[in-house]
Amino acid sequence: MKIGALQEPSFENRVSITPDVIDALQKLGFTVQVESKAGEKAYYSDADYEKAGAKILSRNEILKDSDLIISIHPIDPDSAKQIPKDKIYIGTLSPLAFPQKTKELASFGAKIFSMDTIPRITRAQSMDVLSSQATVSGYKAVLLAAANYSRFFPMLTTAAGTITPARVLILGAGVAGLQAIATARRLGAVVDVFDTRPEVKEQCMSLGAKFVEVEGAADASKSGGYAVEQTEDYKNKQKEAIAKFAEKADIIITTALIPGKKAPVLITKEMVNSMRKGSVIVDMAAMNGGNCEYTENDKTVVQNGVKIIGDSNLPSSQPMDASKMYAKNILNFLKIFVNKEKQFSINMEDEIINTCLIAESGNIRHKGILSLLS
Template structure:
């Protein structure tokens, strides 16, 4: 069985899907690895590092796509590249399936087995391969560092002969993985931190990190089996805005990371709430990849509105590409290790897929020209013809 790893197609992407350390581990699973030349040039890792671990280096991406049994990538590939994947192959990457109509059309038409890293179930068995969690944690960390860079004051309290500097006040909206990491990082930098999440059970996690949990009485929210919010009503958003007004007004930094599974990110910081911020404040929208939580945010730009800086940089985890690549590469290794049929592997001395593995069946989106996930099929029914 051959694992193929092409370079990422996005020029601005510094992360890579597989590092040399995992090549050796994949070989131990009975897999041969071939990579595209300059795979990790963005990390200053030469091809020779992969060769030393036993990988083959190829210059023709089309050859890798056509010959490989398993294809490992990070970002969703362009549809024209997915069209070059062999129907016998299993393609593993982020797929952003609720926004990628053209890509899914290719997967169905070409009978490609496409496994989405976003759909790895949030169960204890899958923690080591949960790429959403690993990358979101780094994104939360980076969001705080960006805010600290652009805030015209220090985060911690400082006592000096000239007087005492009060700590910066940070508000984190959305206490998922990214939000909790943002809270923890801001606390470590010495800020006074408040956190808020629609889910009442998140308050305990916020408090456990030493932050103050903002409580807003709302009707219950819809969540899926894995804890993701799946729907937010207009009435909930209105009451939420009213409840957040006081906290926003005294915050120096606001970081948002609220996501809704399978839908655009909810608009949380409206212009009315932004008007409450003091000049010099900083807002970091950690949900800009899915539309953004901040009204007027511009993707990949820092803009100033009435003296308040609004940061809308996408791919925050990509700003620490070495560690992000380390974590994603490990996620892929643990995934392939989990998906192996151990009995067949022992007999054949090569990697053999267990098609009945619960993680595989949960994350596989298309196979043999058919939808594998009812939710996705229902979403796209009629849209793809």
């Protein structure tokens, strides 16, 4: 069976398959084909792929000759038209954020798997692209904030006096938030963290952060590891608590997303205007509207001396390791399709496969996407 890895759009530096997973894919019985220059921005040359055993082909050859096509971002309609209807396409499609685009992609007839719909169960951890890429995002968000901050992060005692440490407020203690805590603490900042799930308190404290508790949060234990919509009463309590910490914060990192919904606004205009000049907000929910009222996606806005950086694609800024992690997720995902005889089959009784197959034969089959479309 032939796997074809495509070059990503011009704004993306990552690549979906890296040379280090090609040997493992071949042992599973796959032949690997990579679009020419697909890995260049992630510092993987065509020669690196060929040395690992992959074939370098043009985009048209990949689309027509591959049984299974892989990318990170959704492919363009012209490329989708070239995929035969009996073939398979795997990507990270954000179908709950862009249901109409997903419907258009599905109309071309291929079997479509979206890696960001993988259920958050123990068996699927090694395939979870959202978690692996969130690790990169959380790390890079703090470095980005530090680079734009007007002061030092750590406490420094110098002949010229003592510099107090930066205060960092992190909203959301998922994978990205926890990595942000760890990175900010390594840089010497004092960290406060807020999350609607009280069960993450221990994890935050173990990394050296203070956990901000607000009582009355909706139970998220049955949401598959994702955040859920909160009541208006809770939102008001939440707003008051965050406002107190935002006023003292030098850096705010926001990570809050709810699948299929606009990102909740956690940092209001009033909160931004209460922060001291030279402070920085890095909003990782920018693509879904942002957690800050001033956020604009892919832009840096300066308001009352505070920088608000909207960036939902931070993994692209660390393309080599981010690509490696994504490629490992793809490898582990493909393993569940291959039996001991190296035969490829789609077992719809497998929870992971059944959840991730969002479309086939031109029709959407994912209940969440269908609900949004209707």
